[in-house]
Amino acid sequence: MMGKVARKTLLALPLLFTAVFLLLPLGLTVVISFWEKVGLRVVPAFTLRSYAEFFSGVRFAVHERSLLVAAEVTLAGLLFAYPIAYVLALRASRQTTRVVLLLFTIPFLVNHVIRTFSWSYLLSRSGPVNEAVVALGLADRPVDWLLYSDFAVFIGLLTSYMPFMVFPLWLALAGIDRRLVEASWLLGAPPLASFFRITLPLSLPGVFAAVIFGFVGSFGESAVPIILGGTGYQLMGNAITSTLDVINFPLAAAMSSVVVATMLLLLAIWYVAFDLRSFLGKILRWRL
Amino acid sequence: MRVCSMNRRQVLASGLLGGAGLVLDGRFRRTFGQAQTTVNFVDIGVGDPGDWSKYTAKSGASVNLISIGNAPSAILNVLIGGGGSATYDVINIVGGMQKPLVDNNLVDPIDVAKLPNWNKDSYIQEFLKPGSPGFNFIGYNDKVYGVPTVLQGDSFAYLPEATGNLDSYGALFDPKWKGYVALEDNYTTAGQKTALYLKKNNLASIANPDDMTPGEIKTVVDFLIDKKKEGQFRTLWSSFEQAVNLLVSKEVKVLDCWEPMVFAAETKGMKAVYARPKEGYLLWAMAAYVIKNPKRSEEKTKAASELLDFMLGPWYGAKITLLRGYMTNPEAAPYAKSHPEEFPAAQAEKIAAIDAGVKSKFELGGTWQNRWPTHVETYEEEWARFKAV
Numbered sequence: 033m034m035g036k037v038a039r040k041t042l043l044a045l046p047l048l049f050t051a052v053f054l055l056l057p058l059g060l061t062v063v064i065s066f067w068e069k070v071g072l073r074v075v076p077a078f079t080l081r082s083y084a085e086f087f088s089g090v091r092f093a094v095h096e097r098s099l100l101v102a103a104e105v106t107l108a109g110l111l112f113a114y115p116i117a118y119v120l121a122l123r124a125s126r127q128t129t130r131v132v133l134l135l136f137t138i139p140f141l142v143n144h145v146i147r148t149f150s151w152s153y154l155l156s157r158s159g160p161v162n163e164a165v166v167a168l169g170l171a172d173r174p175v176d177w178l179l180y181s182d183f184a185v186f187i188g189l190l191t192s193y194m195p196f197m198v199f200p201l202w203l204a205l206a207g208i209d210r211r212l213v214e215a216s217w218l219l220g221a222p223p224l225a226s227f228f229r230i231t232l233p234l235s236l237p238g239v240f241a242a243v244i245f246g247f248v249g250s251f252g253e254s255a256v257p258i259i260l261g262g263t264g265y266q267l268m269g270n271a272i273t274s275t276l277d278v279i280n281f282p283l284a285a286a287m288s289s290v291v292v293a294t295m296l297l298l299l300a301i302w303y304v305a306f307d308l309r310s311f312l313g314k315i316l317r318w319r320l
Numbered sequence: 321m322r323v324c325s326m327n328r329r330q331v332l333a334s335g336l337l338g339g340a341g342l343v344l345d346g347r348f349r350r351t352f353g354q355a356q357t358t359v360n361f362v363d364i365g366v367g368d369p370g371d372w373s374k375y376t377a378k379s380g381a382s383v384n385l386i387s388i389g390n391a392p393s394a395i396l397n398v399l400i401g402g403g404g405s406a407t408y409d410v411i412n413i414v415g416g417m418q419k420p421l422v423d424n425n426l427v428d429p430i431d432v433a434k435l436p437n438w439n440k441d442s443y444i445q446e447f448l449k450p451g452s453p454g455f456n457f458i459g460y461n462d463k464v465y466g467v468p469t470v471l472q473g474d475s476f477a478y479l480p481e482a483t484g485n486l487d488s489y490g491a492l493f494d495p496k497w498k499g500y501v502a503l504e505d506n507y508t509t510a511g512q513k514t515a516l517y518l519k520k521n522n523l524a525s526i527a528n529p530d531d532m533t534p535g536e537i538k539t540v541v542d543f544l545i546d547k548k549k550e551g552q553f554r555t556l557w558s559s560f561e562q563a564v565n566l567l568v569s570k571e572v573k574v575l576d577c578w579e580p581m582v583f584a585a586e587t588k589g590m591k592a593v594y595a596r597p598k599e600g601y602l603l604w605a606m607a608a609y610v611i612k613n614p615k616r617s618e619e620k621t622k623a624a625s626e627l628l629d630f631m632l633g634p635w636y637g638a639k640i641t642l643l644r645g646y647m648t649n650p651e652a653a654p655y656a657k658s659h660p661e662e663f664p665a666a667q668a669e670k671i672a673a674i675d676a677g678v679k680s681k682f683e684l685g686g687t688w689q690n691r692w693p694t695h696v697e698t699y700e701e702e703w704a705r706f707k708a709v
Contacts, residue, residue, distance in 0.1 A: 089709040180555040263553040264707025
């Protein structure tokens with residue numbers, strides 16, 4: 033009896049924390065998005081003016097670009113992260129896996145902004161990448177588009193969020209019952225067919241966890257576009273900050289609400305299409 | 321023979337009582353350098369001389385320094401939503417924020433009669449008097465709300481070895497430097513300098529670059545968009561380090577920036593020059609405001625007022641000019657020269673040179689930066705259009 037009470041109390045704490053520090057602010061954001069701005073204050077009302085301003089103005093173009101860039105970065109991240117996670121989970125020794133996974137945590141120990149600034153040095157006209165390009169005769173002068181360009185933002189986002197994608201992928205792949213793959217071989221399926229019919233489908237929960245990590249991070253990123261982007265390159269995080277500069281809380285709230293709604297939609301697709309419990313079950317089994 | 325009629329306990333008790341008395345009347349704390357009152361002073365990283373002991377010795381109060389960002393939103397958010405009104409006493413920021421601050425009841429008017437150094441500051445009369453554009457940096461509706469702490473004029477920097485001598489904002493838009501120009505990501509600086517350039521060279525009809533109509537802002541942004549499409553700009557910068565790196569790495573040859581960035585680039589071995597444009601400068605001043613707080617004690621209000629006066633004083637002015645490279649008050653340079661024990665000759669000369677340099681910028685004129693123009697939301701929206709193209 034006491035055990036049940038203790039368990040419920042323990043569960044109530046994170047629930048309470050989530051409600052107070054996540055759901056309540058999110059709810060307030062949605063509510064304020066319908067309010068009216070009078071001077072510097074926001075006045076309770078119900079108006080769709082902020083949404084109309086967002087969808088009809090240049091900021092919606094930023095939203096579209098953010099979606100596209102986040103999708104590109106996530107796809108590229110998957111293409112890099114999946115093979116790495118596959119080798120670590122199914123081919124490498126336990127010791128190697130530990131070392132490589134530890135190496136993937138190192139970027140988290142360096143400040144995100146400092147890491148991004150280091151890219152601006154590496155990719156600059158006088159940086160080592162351009163020096164190598166000229167020295168190798170690939171170009172007769174430094175290449176301009178390496179820095180302050182869409183390419184630079186892409187590299188910055190990819191290197192920022194790809195490490196986040198390796199871990200859920202490795203987790204999903206490591207949790208696959210190898211006897212299923214072996215059974216596939218025994219039944220005569222070639223390695224590629226075994227991968228596409230057994231390994232890939234069973235790792236999809238990890239793929240979609242990685243997609244969420246990569247997509248959400250890239251979509252809301254604000255430091256990388258500022259440091260590496262070209263003239264005025266913006267993603268949604270920058271557009272929302274810019275709106276806050278003139279204390280337009282309802283518009284910033286409307287933009288944030290649309291971003292959150294987009295993310296929730298992605299999460300809902302994930303939840304409906306794939307069994308969330310099976311992925312969590314794997315995590316629990318692995319931990320035990 | 322007894323030399324004292326009190327025993328040891330009585331001596332100790334008397335000592336304790338005497339000590340308590342000293343503490344109560346404040347002399348003890350002042351004697352030992354401990355302040356009775358603490359003024360919560362919010363600053364953007366410019367107004368800290370590094371040593372407040374002269375102020376403490378004079379007023380008996382101490383200063384608790386709190387850092388804040390300079391973006392109008394950061395300031396207003398802290399004061400309106402962040403409980404800053406109840407916590408902070410004096411806020412030292414780039415001025416011109418009176419409209420949002422006063423309209424939202426966030427700052428108190430300043431009784432300049434209580435500031436002995438006010439009338440000694442001839443720069444106030446010269447550059448910031450009521451009716452002049454500079455007054456908008458410290459006053460609103462004919463009342464003074466801010467004490468000017470530093471004054472400066474901004475233009476742009478260039479690398480003379482690559483560009484030769486440049487003396488017009490036209491360099492920012494000159495196809496000769498295509499791809500080697502960067503602007504600040506700020507419509508009240510880069511936008512206003514562009515407006516000044518267009519107006520002074522009769523390239524657009526702009527009545528007041530410091531407070532443009534929506535149509536005028538659109539004209540400026542259309543011009544910038546054309547230049548952006550031609551590939552004129554390398555990037556927009558938004559932090560001090562970023563701007564300095566652009567110069568030091570020679571990523572750009574012409575940079576819309578602040579003068580201290582040139583000083584920083586020079587310390588890294590770069591030969592950079594801060595231009596003296598024929599169109600004039602983007603002039604601005606920092607102002608210290610007293611945060612409105614009806615619950616503040618009289619003692620603290622007095623200490624805040626004394627802090628404002630201290631900031632108008634010669635020692636503070638000399639120290640800030642030396643540390644930050646901005647002009648402060650006319651007493652600063654003579655004070656530094658006449659106090660070699662505090663400011664060695666080289667420092668005094670540097671202070672005098674900075675003071676003379678900035679003063680000449682104000683004499684040349686230009687346009688006063690407007691931190692909160694009438695159509696500020698249009699500025700932001702148009703700037704977003706420039707960036708999104």
